[in-house]
Structures are given as C-alpha cells and as structure tokens.
Amino acid sequence: MFNGIYNIISQCLSSSTSTLSHARQAHAHILKLNLYGDTYITSRLLSHYANNFCFSQVTNLVLHFFPYPTLPSFTTVINVFARSHQYDAVLRLFSLLGHKGLAPDGFLLPSAIKACTALQALKPGMQVHGYAFASGHALDSILASSLVHMYLKCESVGDAQRLFDEMPDRDVVVWSAMIAGYSRRGMVERAKEMFSEMRSEGVEPNLVSWNGMLGGFSNAGWHVEAVELFKTMMGEGFLPDGSTISCVLPALGQLEDGVAAKQVHGYVIKEGLGLDRFVVSALLDIYGKCGCTQEMLRVFDEVDQREVGSLNAFLNGLSRNGLIDTALEMFRKFLDEGVELNVVTWTSMISSCVQDGKDMEALELFREMQAHGVEPNAVTIPSLIPACGNISALRHGKQIHCFSLRKGIFDDVYVSSALIDMYAKCGRIQLSRLCFDKMLDPNLVSWNAVMKGYAMHGKAKETIEMFRMMQESGLEPDEISYTCVLYACAQNGLTEEGWQYFNSMSEEHGIEPKTEHYACMVTLLSRVGKLEEAYSLIKEMPFEPDACIWGALLSSCRVHHNLSLGETAAKKLFLLEPDNPGNYILLSNIYASKGMWDEVDRIRDVMKSKGLRKNPGYSWIEIGNKVHTLLAGDKSHPQMQDILAKLEKLSVEMKKCGHLPKTGFVLQDVEEQEKEQILCGHSEKLAVVLGLLNTSPGQPLQVIKNLRICGDCHAAIKFISSLEGREIFVRDTNRFHHFKDGVCSCGDHW
Numbered sequence: 001m002f003n004g005i006y007n008i009i010s011q012c013l014s015s016s017t018s019t020l021s022h023a024r025q026a027h028a029h030i031l032k033l034n035l036y037g038d039t040y041i042t043s044r045l046l047s048h049y050a051n052n053f054c055f056s057q058v059t060n061l062v063l064h065f066f067p068y069p070t071l072p073s074f075t076t077v078i079n080v081f082a083r084s085h086q087y088d089a090v091l092r093l094f095s096l097l098g099h100k101g102l103a104p105d106g107f108l109l110p111s112a113i114k115a116c117t118a119l120q121a122l123k124p125g126m127q128v129h130g131y132a133f134a135s136g137h138a139l140d141s142i143l144a145s146s147l148v149h150m151y152l153k154c155e156s157v158g159d160a161q162r163l164f165d166e167m168p169d170r171d172v173v174v175w176s177a178m179i180a181g182y183s184r185r186g187m188v189e190r191a192k193e194m195f196s197e198m199r200s201e202g203v204e205p206n207l208v209s210w211n212g213m214l215g216g217f218s219n220a221g222w223h224v225e226a227v228e229l230f231k232t233m234m235g236e237g238f239l240p241d242g243s244t245i246s247c248v249l250p251a252l253g254q255l256e257d258g259v260a261a262k263q264v265h266g267y268v269i270k271e272g273l274g275l276d277r278f279v280v281s282a283l284l285d286i287y288g289k290c291g292c293t294q295e296m297l298r299v300f301d302e303v304d305q306r307e308v309g310s311l312n313a314f315l316n317g318l319s320r321n322g323l324i325d326t327a328l329e330m331f332r333k334f335l336d337e338g339v340e341l342n343v344v345t346w347t348s349m350i351s352s353c354v355q356d357g358k359d360m361e362a363l364e365l366f367r368e369m370q371a372h373g374v375e376p377n378a379v380t381i382p383s384l385i386p387a388c389g390n391i392s393a394l395r396h397g398k399q400i401h402c403f404s405l406r407k408g409i410f411d412d413v414y415v416s417s418a419l420i421d422m423y424a425k426c427g428r429i430q431l432s433r434l435c436f437d438k439m440l441d442p443n444l445v446s447w448n449a450v451m452k453g454y455a456m457h458g459k460a461k462e463t464i465e466m467f468r469m470m471q472e473s474g475l476e477p478d479e480i481s482y483t484c485v486l487y488a489c490a491q492n493g494l495t496e497e498g499w500q501y502f503n504s505m506s507e508e509h510g511i512e513p514k515t516e517h518y519a520c521m522v523t524l525l526s527r528v529g530k531l532e533e534a535y536s537l538i539k540e541m542p543f544e545p546d547a548c549i550w551g552a553l554l555s556s557c558r559v560h561h562n563l564s565l566g567e568t569a570a571k572k573l574f575l576l577e578p579d580n581p582g583n584y585i586l587l588s589n590i591y592a593s594k595g596m597w598d599e600v601d602r603i604r605d606v607m608k609s610k611g612l613r614k615n616p617g618y619s620w621i622e623i624g625n626k627v628h629t630l631l632a633g634d635k636s637h638p639q640m641q642d643i644l645a646k647l648e649k650l651s652v653e654m655k656k657c658g659h660l661p662k663t664g665f666v667l668q669d670v671e672e673q674e675k676e677q678i679l680c681g682h683s684e685k686l687a688v689v690l691g692l693l694n695t696s697p698g699q700p701l702q703v704i705k706n707l708r709i710c711g712d713c714h715a716a717i718k719f720i721s722s723l724e725g726r727e728i729f730v731r732d733t734n735r736f737h738h739f740k741d742g743v744c745s746c747g748d749h750w
Helices: 002-014 020-033 039-051 055-065 071-083 087-095 109-119 122-135 141-153 157-166 172-184 188-200 207-219 223-235 242-254 258-271 277-289 293-302 308-320 324-336 343-355 359-371 380-390 394-406 413-425 429-437 444-456 460-472 479-492 495-509 515-527 531-539 547-560 563-576 581-593 597-610 640-656 672-680 683-694 711-723
Strands: 618-623 626-631 701-705 728-731 736-740
Touching (some): 071 087, 071 109, 087 109, 087 122, 122 141, 141 157, 141 172, 157 172, 172 188, 207 223, 242 258, 242 277, 258 277, 258 293, 277 293, 277 308, 293 308, 308 324, 308 343, 324 343, 343 359, 343 380, 359 380, 394 413, 394 618, 413 444, 429 444, 444 460, 444 479, 460 479, 479 495, 495 515, 515 531, 515 547, 531 547, 531 563, 547 563, 547 581, 563 581, 581 597, 640 711, 683 701, 683 711, 683 728, 711 736
Parallel strands (some): 701 728
Antiparallel strands (some): 618 626, 618 701
C-alpha cells in the first residue's frame, strides 16, 4: 500500500501536466506519511509550489518541515522566483540559507544580486557581496559586474567604484555601467574621464556606452552637454538607434530646439525608427514643447499602433499649446474606442483643465476616473485640489481630503501643501493651519502656502509670525516667502514693516526684489494714500516696470480718485497691454467718479474701435454638491424671481435702518433709481441671496467673485450678515472678506 501511495505522489509531482491541485494532493500524502525526509519528493514539491508562486507554502515547508533541504532545491525555487520578478520572495528565501546550514554558490548568488538590484536594497546587497567575497565567487568577472550594477542602482557610487577598481578584467559592459552611473548623477566631468580611461585601457565604447552617458546627461538636466555628446557620437561614426534618439530628443525639448528636432526626425524616417514607441513618444513630446503642433499632429496620425505613452505625450502637447478643448475631445474619443488609459493620462487631463480654468471639468474627470477603475495617486490629488480652491468648492475639497486620508497619501508633502492652499481659498484658514500643523516635515512650499493663506485673509500678524517661525525652523525664505509677507503688509497698510521686509530681502538673504515685490510695495504705499511715493519707487526700479506694477498704481488711483497719476499709469498700460479691457475700465471709472462723462464716452469709443468688451462680473457659490454661477445682470437662473424678491425685502430693511444704496459706485450717467436697480444686479449680492434661500438658518455662506467687490455690495453684505445672523465669506480678486455681525475682517480697507 505504501509503495502505491508513493507512486501516486511521484506521478503527481513528475508529470508534465501536473497542476497546483496535483501538488496539493501530493502534499497531503506527504503530510500523512511523514515523507519530508525524502529529498527527491520534497524538492519536486517545492518546485511545483514555486512555479505556481505559492510563496507562503514554500516558506512554510522550508522553515518548519524540511529537516535537510538541499542547496539545489533552494536554488531551483529561488531562480524561479527571480525569473518571475518575485524579488521580495527571493531575498526572504535567501535569508533562510544560513538557518539551514547552507552556503550560497555561484548558481544562486546572481539571482540574489538581481533581486537586490531590482529592489534597490543596499544593505541586503552588501550582505550578498560579503557571501560572494568570503566564498571566492566575487572574483568571477560576471558576478562582480552584477555587484557593480547593484551598487549603482542603490545610489552607492563610491562602493561601485571601489569594487570596479578591484576587478582584474573589466569589459565594455561594466565600463558602460560606471559611465552611465556618473552621468545620471550629473557628474559630467567624471563621466567623461571614465570614458577616456576606458579607451586608454584598450576597451572601445559601443552604442550602449554612448547611450548610457547620453541618457544620463539628459535625465540629470545637462541638456546642452547631452546634445554636444550626441554630435560627437555622430562625428565618430556611431549610428544612433532608437534608444539614442529617445535620449537626445528630451534634451532638445528642454532647449526648445525645434529645428534640431526636425533634423533628428528626418534621421528617424530615413533609418526606419518610426515604429519604436519610445521614439514616437519623444517626438510627440518635443514637438509639443517647441509649439510645433502641425508636426506633432502629423507624427500622431502616422502611428499605426498607438500605445498609452504616445497618447499621453500627444494630449500633453495639445494642452501645453492652448488646445485643451481639442485634447479633451481626443481624450473622449480614446475612451469611447475602449483605449486603456492609465493614471498618468487621467492626471494629465485633470491638471490641464485646472491650469486652463476648467475647474468643474477637472472635478468631473476625477469622478469619471474612479468610475473607470483607475486609482488616483499622490500626483493626481495635488493636481485636482486647486480646482476646489479656485471655485471655492469646500464640500468637494473636503471629500478629496477624506479620499487622500483613506488612501494613505495625506502625508505626501505636495498633497498637504495643496490642501493648505485649498482651505485658505475656501475661507477656512483655521483648517489650513490645522493641515499644516499635522505635517511631519513641512518644506518651504508648505510654509509659503500657509503664509499665503494668512495674507489672503488679511491676517498680517499671523503671516509675520509664520515667517519668523519658518526661519527659526532652519529654512531660509525664498522669493515667494517675501511676496507673502509683503502682500500681508499691503493688505493691512503696514508701511514701516513693509519697508523693513523689502530692504531685508537683499541685505540679509541676498534676494534681489523682483516685479512682484515691487508691486506689493506700490500697492502698500498707494493704499495708504502715498501715491507720489509709490510713483517715485516705480521710477527708481532697476528694471523696466511691467503691467503688474502700473496696474497696481492705476488700481489705487481709482480708489483715491487721483486723475493725473491715473492717466500716467493708464498710458503705460495701454502700451504694455493694448488689448486688456480692465485698464480702460479703471481709467473710465476715475473719469466717471469726477463726472467727466465726455472722457468716459471717449474711452468707451476707444474700446469699441478695438473690439474690447468689459469683463462681466460673475460669482460662484457652492450649495450642496453643486456650484452655481451667477452673472451680473443675468436673469437666467431658475430662482431669479425669488432672489430679486428677497433682495427687495433686504433693501427695504436696510433703508429702515438708515443704510442707503451707495449709488456712487454706479459709474454710469443714469438716474438714481436706475442706479439702485443696477446695484441689485451685482453678482455677489445675487450669490449671497441664493445661499440664503437654499441653506439652513445660521449656516455660513461662501462666495467667490472674479472681480473686486464693490463698495455698495460690501456695505450690503455687512448688513445682511447682521440681519440674517450669518457668517459670509467673500473672496474677490484681491483678498478674503469675512463678514460677521455687521463687521468685515478687512476693516473696510481693501
């Protein structure tokens, strides 16, 4: 009977048609008969489990049941796992050798080194090196070459160099590996030295040698050196292959050298390299970066087998060149055709939509992405979060925050920084600070994000305090840090503090003030009425003032009704931005405030002749899971009748309390009654009232406006906050206004 069962076990493990089920059947018989001491049977069982990737069974057998496992059985199993890229399993099994009294040999060590290389596991790699050295196998040139590769992959170039120096026989492969290793780290001169040493020792470089150095230079950001190396390679008679082309094109793309790109493309066509998917992706990418959209479209149309890499490069190229609508159309087409798009594709489209101001589309794409079973990653989330901040969609932002927590990516510094910025833009600066405080190791981006949030909310004291704390943490402020603190000073009229920080930039940190810093100072001086001082600062600037500088002055001239300086600033802006309607409107407003209606008509005629129209004022408010957009004067919203009726009631209550409409903010030559009607149509008022009608009493309201809030709306919303008992957050293009109990956080200074 025993022999019969033994034969059954042997057949289950020996047949070429044996399955995992057969192996488990044999295992059951082995358990029953206690045959673990049979080396032949146990080795076969291990092999079957290994071939079926049953790591837990293999480990269990080796650790607990095999009394005398053999090195060949270990080698068979480990090599199977190595060929199947199960590198964690390889190292776990390798670590069991010592427990079983076995020493690795030359057949087993290469698989262990391969696993360490793939996992970039330096410490286990050094242990394997120790085994090889103690056993004498390290003298084998192939094994030594594998160890050099391992050290380079683990970013331990010093260990790689020491081992390389000890090798008696160094072929072109190991030389090329060392050269590529130095190239990837941007150590250009050392890579060139190694290249020269290789030749001096009689080892001639091959195409792999050139490609390794070229790819290293390109990836390390040494784009000019990569292009020069490519020319040298061609000059020495080495013909580039697909790898060469896919290495040099990204370098040309960073240099935006469209002419050279077309020359390389010609070579690709001549040598028939157009079927290489990496070459295709690189061509699409460089034409996109160089603005050669027609060439990019031609390359894409000529591709027969489109894979996701080329699709991503194509969509990125369209978006980068302002063709986001075309990119979205093509993206939808690929989806309809059943093309399997990856997380890079979805993330790229989401990011492109956000950058193009298509925030609602970005949020919709995120929902679709998950519906298609594509898992967002730590790049997707910080790409999407700004969309929530841009349209003040707090509920959506909180949902994405929860998603990042569930997926364990909140600790990513870029995700946390994006959340800080989002909460600040949604009016919840306290949540912004909470996110910051929960960060384990905030970087400069994080500090700048929270300072920017405080500055946006007009909290100069907190901004300055964070600036101080950042420096005490050991981080040096950068240009953005100073922009934040100067902006905060400008919002609060802190002239003395503003000058102090402005001067300390260059004196203490060697940061020369740029346009944005001068713009903050011009705004600061202008807002406190020091327009002449602001104008003097502009004239003293070490570079030519741009539209940002003159725009800051013109905006303040509008507030202080300074006609002469306003005209000076406007003339500069008309030259710098002849097609920006906002500048004409600001000057027109100054004329209107002084009753100079002929000049107002003249500006209107100039705009008409140029085909310019005033940017319409519109506001957003998030109610439930929907973001509503209201346009000034537009009556298309389905609840408009209710909104206007509620506004009329509020207007009556305001007048009873002595609050009259500030008709001076209607800069049109019309009757007072018509001016009152115009004021009622301002988008921020409409949005606030829509919120009152559709939310519970006492619930905070959040409104965002695309222009600066007008004085009448500001006064009206202060009254509404008191009458209705609501906290109302309004974000305009300048800052945040937090209305509560009839008072605004800006102190009526904006």
